[in-house]
């Protein structure tokens with residue numbers, strides 16, 4: 001008897017609260033190029049890793065400005081941060097806040113557990129909680145982070161299938177991972193090793209787990225250092241197309257997810273380096289080079305990924321860099337301003353700009369309503385306040 005026959009299908013009739021839906025529903029729409037009542041070219045949903053209330057506000061502002069579909073991703077460490085050390089409390093706090101924003105929103109969004117681990121007791125509790133609170137979960141069981149090696153295919157399938165059995169009947173989509181991704185996102189996902197996804201394993205994995213979303217590894221990397229400065233990240237787009245053919249044959253609604261697909265924004269680095277030098281020559285000597293050394297995934301490469309079936313593009317590093325850059329700018333403008341809201345506003349507005357540019361790059365605008373700005377005119381510039389940037393783009 002085969003242990004992994006007939007995985008449960010995603011329950012698409014489940015109704016979540018207002019304007020919340022599964023990540024699979026939104027990414028499938030993107031892969032099919034659906035906007036309003038029309039059908040065009042494929043686009044992608046950048047999944048924004050949310051760690052604070054400001055991040056959530058910035059994301060909603062960006063989605064509603066452009067009429068975009070959204071994915072708000074929460075990692076284990078972000079949940080602990082929201083929950084003052086306890087991830088389950090964090091789930092409740094973050095999900096409730098997002099829900100009340102979503103209710104008042106003009107767009108549809110998904111809430112997603114990033115890198116849920118179903119192999120440890122603590123990780124399992126978070127995944128079980130996420131299935132109750134969120135609309136999508138990642139079951140990241142491909143890497144053994146304790147022993148720093150790839151988990152066997154059988155183990156990965158077994159754990160992932162348990163998550164699918166629990167989540168799909170509730171309408172919660174599941175993202176699996178196959179292959180080992182290099183780089184460091186946070187302490188839970190650090191990996192020095194990496195392997196490409198094997199096509200035969202891929203076929204067995206999607207057949208037996210029933211996942212509709214999968215992160216294959218084709219060369220993207222977590223973290224700010226995706227290669228030597230001045231070099232390009234090597235992406236194996238041919239492999240992605242080979243996997244897409246297999247997916248089209250077995251389950252055409254399969255969505256590919258790119259992890260570690262942050263782009264580097266040169267204007268953010270320039271702005272940060274400028275602020276560091278106004279803060280003192282020791283600051284620019286000490287930190288300037290680190291900023292200049294960051295390497296990201298090129299935007300053309302991301303376009304290639306969308307063409308190969310990727311409809312969820314995980315981005316985090318560039319938004320963190322934008323936030324920090326804006327904070328340096330705020331401190332260099334007035335380091336004696338005793339008003340938390342002022343720093344909040346500066347960093348939140350910068351994050352909103354960062355999200356806007358990524359959504360525009362991914363073609364994700366005009367999905368739920370017309371964009372409120374002219375996307376061709378929008379210029380990402382940290383020297384300009386958000387209100388002015390939006391006015392210039394009308």
Ligand SMILES: [Zn+2]
Pocket residue numbers: 115185189222259260314
């Ligand atoms: Zn990731």
